[in-house]
Amino acid sequence: MHLYLHIPFCRQACHYCDFHFSTNLSQKSALVDALCAEISLQKGYLPGKTLETIYFGGGTPSLLTEPELAQLFETIHTHFTVSPTAEITLEANPDDLNDTPETGLSKLNVLRQYVNRLSIGIQTFDEATLRWMNRAHTATEAATCVWQAREAGFENMSVDLIYGIPNRDASLWTADLNQVLALDVPHISAYALTVEPDTAFGRWQQKGKLPPIDENLAAGQFEELVQALRDKGYEHYEISNFAKPGRYARHNTAYWQRRPYLGVGPSAHSYNGHSRQFNIANNTRYVSAVQKGELPATVEKLTTVDQVNEYLLTGLRTQWGCSLAELTTLLGANFAERQARDLTEVYNAGWLLRDNDQLRLTEAGKLFADRVAATLFVEQD
Template identity: 45%
Template sequence: MTGIYIHIPFCKKVCNYCDFHFSVSLKLKDKVMECIGKELVDRVDYLPSKTIETIYFGGGTPSILSIKKLSTILNLIYKHFIVSEHAEITLEANPDDITIEYLYDLKSIGINRLSIGIQSFNDDDLVWMNRRHTAAEAINSVKLSHEAGFENINIDLIYGLPNLTLERWKQNLETFISLQVPHLSAYHLSVEPKTVLGYYKRKGKLTEIDENDSLAHYGALLDVTKANGYKHYEISNFCTNENFSKHNTNYWKQGHYIGLGPSAHSYNGISRQWNTSVNSQYIKAIETNQSYFDIEQLTDDERFNDYILTHLRTSWGANFEEICMLFGDKYLTHFKQELKKYKDLPTINISNDYVSLTDKGMFVSDKIIEELFWV
């Protein structure tokens, strides 16, 4: 499968936890958008296939963009690629950007999936995170999306906040369930050094959640989603029926993708590359035909490690035959040898030559995956 990712590196406000690439000064917005268009045209031959199954506007805050700016990019994609009839076309949206008019316009230009960054349905949590919206706006944004006819909707929530009680987290989950949305991305808070929370932590003003509480949040997440028919198909992702995120699943299955815009990553099966995350550098380089990315050719070891890292995040898991076919016997033998350590532990499932993490394993996935790497 092949996808296109477009990174919109602008936000109206700094959320306390976020270390994605964005700028709250919007003065370079038009220039960046022009350059993304130019980058797209310059790189039409980057992907081995011209047929695109997924397009994803991520950020930053793509819903900061006017319909005109979004459709200019989409039209360029339609002009230079073959977009599959059933392509999934997602826009990440912040609740306070969502109006009924904007939603109808998004539909009319072909956006067919929304990923709404709600984070919490509780006003105290939202203030703590420095979000732009209230809980009422969050709920209303989902209702409006339904009203405009969007069925394929994801909601992002964050748990594991130091002051989030189990009861409040369960209420968040119940509100999510009541909104009848087919997809949930629920992320455990990660306190990153270059964020406001990272600063508070260094100053001793923030203590991270206790591991037992964090495990209890995770347990509630699994229980509530399971009881309501959601599949836990990736560490942080849950969906009903077949409503997987096609775009993200393509990353986890090591499909090809081109990433456009500052800080975007690309992978074409041979190499990985990533654009500069300085907006002004990106603009200057694109306008003067200079290089704006770093590139890395992948060794067999790195390709194998990438395979383990991405596949074990999902419920589909890794497969012995596929490993042998893609990387050869040497890597399969190593993998099987390392797996022996987990034989009697409740963290890994092995059945019919498929290896996947159990729910317990997913909670400590980073540690397990690292131990299975080729080093």
């Protein structure tokens, strides 16, 4: 089993982010109470009681205090068994990990009592770009937080980077890669900048203050990323994720491999193998409902076609690809025969290859992962 907790609070709004969050922290205590209440309400959602992974996402989970973490873990342990080898990840911003000299490493030492993996949102090591994105941390904090986390006992860490940033000297992306490789973290996630409508960048773009994303620039920087990390021994196991051997993100891999998971918190999703559940993305309404013992969620039953298409969308993004046998089992009909014309199209484009039973993206196809999946999608009868 896998558990996700959404912590919907941030110190400030990054200009590119369209995840559900609030910069008003006044509800944080009530929200933690509500998360605990929802865990109790949802304890029977999945078969089995042993958690193999726990993931604190957001938002900015590193804003949680020691008493709040203690409360959450007490509730988790009350309703579930946590495997002794569980991967327990917390997303963190560098400014929350760089404590002042007077306090030393107190925050990191607190986190170390509860979690064994950090996912650190660095995004870039360039000060001007951080300010442009409205990130809360500085370039200095970005450069030192990993070393401080190591001193506190964290060896299992991931660092996030963003590429494809417009109006920026290309050498800065190379510098970001060189700096993150010097940190020698076991896992790196890198994402192309996207501009969503309901963000500061989206509004800037509508007003003509931000140019469209240059897809050729992003593709070139992606190729530079892949080569640089491969040369340093990282395995490119998912489109946006790279890991040293044996250091894959176990929680996120569970998503990509369609394993059931429970998500708690406003906007969190859950999946039990045959349906998906979506919590309301509103803190006040979420807290109010859970306080009444109600689950503020919408349930979507997955059809056969839904399950096939979700498998294509997630599976093709990974190094394992999609099993034709599994696709045929899900579909209840021979997938290769039914989608023969579409398969031929992506084979001929050089984006997909068939390796015995497996369908995998080629190196060129990794630039078009979503397009390949959409081409192969099965239509509802």
